[in-house]
Amino acid sequence: MLSVLVPVFNWDIRNLILKLHQQCLETGIEFELMAVDDFSTDPEIQSKNREIQLPHFRLIELEKNVGNAEARNILARTAKFNWLLFLDADMIPAQKNFIQVYLEEIQKNNFDIMSGGILYEDQVAKEFQLKWLHGKKTEEQIPGKDPYLEIRGNNFLVRKEIFLQNPFGGLPENYGYVDTHFGLKLKVSKATVKIIDNPCIHLGLETNPKFVEKHKKAVRNAFWMMNNQAEMAENLKIIRTYKKLKSLGLRKIFGWIFRKFEKKMLANLHSEKPSLFLFQLYKLGYICTLKEE
Template sequence: MLSVLIPVYNWDIGNLVNALHQQCVAANIEFEIMAVDDFSTDLNSKNANSAIHLPYFQLIELKENVGNAEARNILARTAKFKWLLFLDADMIPAQDDFIRLYLEQIKENDFDIMSGGILYENEVSVEYRLKWLHGKKTEEQIPGKDPYLEIRGNNFLVRKEIFLQNPFGGLPENYGYVDTHFGLKLKAAKARVKIIDNPCIHLGLETNSKFVEKHKKAVRNAFWMMNNQPEMAENLKIIRTYKKMKRLGLKKTIGFLFQKLEKTLLRNLHSENPSLFQFQLYKLGYICTLKTE
């Protein structure tokens, strides 16, 4: 019936697994919960996860780090049921009927992939403020024009055959637009997508400085898509803006200004009150410094 799949790296999944196990048992269904540990380096979380002993739970520990995308693919290939529910390790269901709501949707049988959305806590420490502000604005469930761009990799339900035909991966960096790339592959495959309100709360936030560095990877992925998968890249706002700046002859000027002002922008982004507007300027400036290989 249902395979619940969790890619793990340096995170204690005890609370998540227990919550999911209780809900699956209460639903009286055939299920499995499987986690792949992507060669974690934190011994405390590794030991905690190894100590989870529940019926229908399996932990696979990899001998090398393969990245989040390939960890997902390993989970999908190993899963034994036809419906796959992917959750990131640092998520927790927002509702006690989380599993039941997905099961009700399965009975409708009118989709191939479904995303339940994401929520953030009401307050966070200042060192996590940028990721928190960005997540609340761009990732909490907001109806959009294209549901394929709303698929969140940290909480989605998919038919196994559809996932295996359209696996995660294919971008040079392991972070950034990975979910978008996956959604656009599904769009090209004409998979049926459905967005519902069945969120998980995102607990694992990056510090402001780490979040900026990860988004530089995301910008590099977008730039790569523009040069290698231009039709997909047209769906990305940063690429459309970049092309407009290039047509207007502003690319070199913006790239030059970015290099002069980067430290000033970073002071704001690393501060207690980071500006999302300045974050957008940072990403646009950074992409204007990139060169085609």
């Protein structure tokens, strides 16, 4: 019936697995719980995760790091049931009936993919403010007009056959627009998607500097899509804005401004009170420095 799949890298999953296991048992369904350790580098965390001894649970440890997207693909290929529920290791269900809600959606709907959404804690330490503010604004939101752009890879349910036809991957960087790229592939294949209210709380936040660097990867992925998958890239706001600037002859000017003021922008983005507006300008300026193929 249900394969619950968790890619993990340097994260203690004992609490998550225990909660998921208990909820699955309460539903009475046939299930499996499987985690793939993507060559974690923290021996203490690895040891803790190896302690998990539960019926229907399996931990697979990879011999090299393949990235989150490929770890999901490995989980999907290994899973034995027809429905796959993906959760990232740093997520925790917000509700005690999390599994039951997904099962009810399966019974009353005929969708291929359902995504339950993300919540963030009410307060976080100052060094995580940028990721927290960004997540609150862009992920804790009412679903938009296009459900394919709202799929969150860290909390979604999918038919196994649909996933295997549309696996994760295909972008040069391992972070940034990975979920969007996956959703757009599903759109092209005409798979059906529903966004539901069944969130998980995202616990694993990056520090401000690390989050900025990861988003530079995301910008490079968007830029690559523009050059190699132009039709898909039109769905990305940053690409539409970039093209508008280019058509107005402003791309080089924005690139120059970015280079001149990058250090000052970073001073704000790395601070305890980062500006999301400045963060958007930073990403737009950065993409204007990249060279088109």
